[in-house]
Amino acid sequence: MKITIDRFEGNYAVCMTDDNIKIDIPAVLLPEGASEGNMYNMRFERLADEEKAVHERIEKKARRLWAD
Numbered sequence: 909m910k911i912t913i914d915r916f917e918g919n920y921a922v923c924m925t926d927d928n929i930k931i932d933i934p935a936v937l938l939p940e941g942a943s944e945g946n947m948y949n950m951r952f953e954r955l956a957d958e959e960k961a962v963h964e965r966i967e968k969k970a971r972r973l974w975a976d
Contacts, residue, residue, distance in 0.1 A: 909950045913942060925950075 911923040911931060920932045921942065935942070942948075 910947055911950055912947045913938075913944050915944055 910926045911933075914922045914924050914930075916922070916935060917932075919935050921935050921938055923931045923933055925931060938948075
């Protein structure tokens with residue numbers, strides 16, 4: 909999905925997708941120097957390795973809690 913920064917309102921960038929959907933994004937999440945009219949790709953990439961590590965850590969804690 910592509911977004912275009914339309915304007916800034918306070919600490920948020922008001923962005924429009926290529927399907928004309930408005931998305932408010934916290935400005936701190938944008939690259940330094942981002943300004944009105946800039947276009948960006950938005951990608952949601954699954955982090956399977958990180959998910960697995962978190963799941964394993966939670967399972968380990970759960971086993972310790974219920975070991976009694």
